[in-house]
Structures are given as structure tokens and as C-alpha cells.
Amino acid sequence: MKVAAALILLGGLTACGKAAPTVIDGSSPEAFAASTQAARRDLPDADRLMFDSAIATMPARRYADRDPDATARMAFDGLTAAEVVRSERERSTGRMR
Numbered sequence: 043m044k045v046a047a048a049l050i051l052l053g054g055l056t057a058c059g060k061a062a063p064t065v066i067d068g069s070s071p072e073a074f075a076a077s078t079q080a081a082r083r084d085l086p087d088a089d090r091l092m093f094d095s096a097i098a099t100m101p102a103r104r105y106a107d108r109d110p111d112a113t114a115r116m117a118f119d120g121l122t123a124a125e126v127v128r129s130e131r132e133r134s135t136g137r138m139r
Contacts, residue, residue, distance in 0.1 A: 066126070068119030071111065081123035089127045096130035 064081040067073040082093055100114040118126060 063122040063124060066118045066121050066123075068115030068117075071115070074115045074118075078118070078123075081126075085123045085127065089123075092127050092130050092134075093123050096126050 063084050064077060066081050067077040078097055082090055085093055097114070097118070100110075100117055121129075
């Protein structure tokens with residue numbers, strides 16, 4: 043009986059340990075700011091600089107934009123921080139698909 047209880051407890055703790063990654067919400071400037079900060083916390087420290095760079099430089103990539111912030115919200119909407127970092131890494135090394 044004690045073994046079964048211990049296994050149930052261990053299973054419950056394991057399920058709680060791995061939360062789903064934060065998805066960036068580009069629906070509004072406020073939601074974007076909050077969700078990018080939360081998504082950034084999902085990353086290891088080594089990837090946070092690349093994430094910050096991707097978020098900060100996105101508006102500068104399209105010079106003809108009338109609203110570069112809206113373009114950034116649209117570009118990152120629905121992505122996780124890991125996806126943003128992977129994309130930025132590919133872009134910076136010239137391996138865009």
C-alpha cells in the first residue's frame with residue numbers, strides 16, 4: 043500500500059515538473075510585452091540574449107513598415123521562446139528556409 047501511494051505521489055510530482063512553454067501573444071502591445079517576458083523566463087540563460095536580439099531587431103528588418111511594432115507582434119504571435127531563438131540562430135547563420 044505504501045509503495046502504491048509513493049508511486050502515485052511521484053507520478054503527480056513528475057506531471058507538475060514540466061510545464062508547457064509559454065506561447066507569445068501578439069494580440070495587443072500589452073499581451074505581447076507580458077507574454078514575451080514570460081516566454082523569456084522559459085529559456086536557459088545562454089539563449090536569452092539571442093531571444094532579446096530577435097525581439098528587438100524584428101521591427102528594423104522591414105524598413106517600409108508603417109507600424110513595426112505591429113509587425114513584430116504578428117511575426118512572433120503563436121511562437122515559443124525556443125522557436126524564436128531557433129529562427130534567430132538560423133537567420134544569423136544564413137540558413138533561412
